[in-house]
Amino acid sequence: MADEALFQFLHNEVIQYVNSAESGETENGRCVSKLENMGFRVGQGLIERFTKDTARFKDELDVMKFICKDFWTCVFKKQIDNLRTNHQGIYVLQDNKFRLLTQLSAGKQYLEHAPKYLAFTCGLVRGGLSNLGVKSIVTAEVSIMPACMETFSFYLFLHTHTHTHTHHTIYCVSESCLRYHQRPWSPPGVLIRARPNSTLSAT
C-alpha cells in the first residue's frame, strides 16, 4: 500500500510542478508532452530491468500480454482488465480501476485536467514497448471521470507498418484519434473525450 502511495504522491507532485512550470500554453499541450516524455524514459528503464530474465517474445501479441500482466502489475499493482486487438496492430487496453485517476473528484469541471494524469502512463507504455522493439502511438481516453470506480479505458495504438498506413488505420478506427492528430502538440500524447467510449472496439 505504501509503495503505491509513494509513486502516486510523487506523480501528483510532478504533475503539479510541470503544470506550473509550463503555464501559459494552450490546452496544457506542453505540460502533457513533458510528462509523456518523462514516462517514456522511465518506461525504457523499467522494461530493461523487467525483461532481464524473461524468455524472448514470440510476437507483438506476446509483448502486449507481457505489458498487460507483468509490467502493469509492477507499476499499478493490478493487471489490465481487458485486452482487445484487431490483429492488425491496434490494441485496446482497459483498466477499470486506474489508480492515478480514481483519486480525482468526479465532475465535468475536472475532466480537462485528466490528460495530465494520463500522460505519464502513456509515455510509460510507449517507452516500454519502444525498448522491446515495438514502435507505438499511445493515447488514453476517459469517457467520464471515475466517480466510483467507473470504467477508465486506456487506448493503445501500435504501428509496425509505414507511417501513412498507420495513420490511415487509426483514422478508420476512431474519430477521436483524428482530433488527437490535429492537436498543436506533437504525438504521442493524451486525448480526452466527454462521451462514453463507443467508437473503438476490436473487429
Next chain:
Amino acid sequence: MADEALFQFLHNEVIQYVNSAESGETENGRCVSKLENMGFRVGQGLIERFTKDTARFKDELDVMKFICKDFWTCVFKKQIDNLRTNHQGIYVLQDNKFRLLTQLSAGKQYLEHAPKYLAFTCGLVRGGLSNLGVKSIVTAEVSIMPACMETFSFYLFLHTHTHTHTHHTIYCVSESCLRYHQRPWSPPGVLIRARPNSTLSAT
C-alpha cells in the same frame, strides 16, 4: 526490485526536469529548494498513510525510531543503519547504502550534483516529521561520492525549541550548518561537503 526502480527512475526524471526548468540560478539553489518542497508534501502524505494504525508515539525519540525503521524501509527498502542523538533535539541518521546516490558515478566532478539527489529525501523526512508534530531542519551531507557503497551520512536536525535557540544549537554542532544557513535559498535544504564527516557526532 521493480518497485524501487520505478521510484528511482521517476526521481531521476524529476531532478532532470526541475534542473532544466530552474536553470540559470546560482548553485542550483532554486532547483534544490523545489525538490525539497516536493519531498515535503510527499512525506506529509506518506506519513498519514503509515501512521493510520500505529500507536501514539511516546516522545521525539520514538518518532525518530519510527522514521528510521518503518518510514525508511517503505521508501528505500532498508532501515537506517545508525541513529545517533545528543538527546537535545539533534539526530544524525546514517544510511550506508543510500539508494538514490549509489547509482551516480564516483568522482569529484559529480559531487556538485549530489545536493539535487538528496533534496527530495530531505523534504520527505521533514514532511513526515512535520505531520507528526515535529518541526525540523533537515540537511544532508555527503563526504565523498559513494564509489563502491561508501558511507553516505544523512544528517537530520530537529528543533522543538524556539527558533533562536535552535539555530544556536545547530551552529554549535557543525560549521557546515552555518554555511547552510548562509545560503541564498531559504532553509531547509541540502548541504554538501567535500571532506570526511567528522564534525557531527552524538555527545
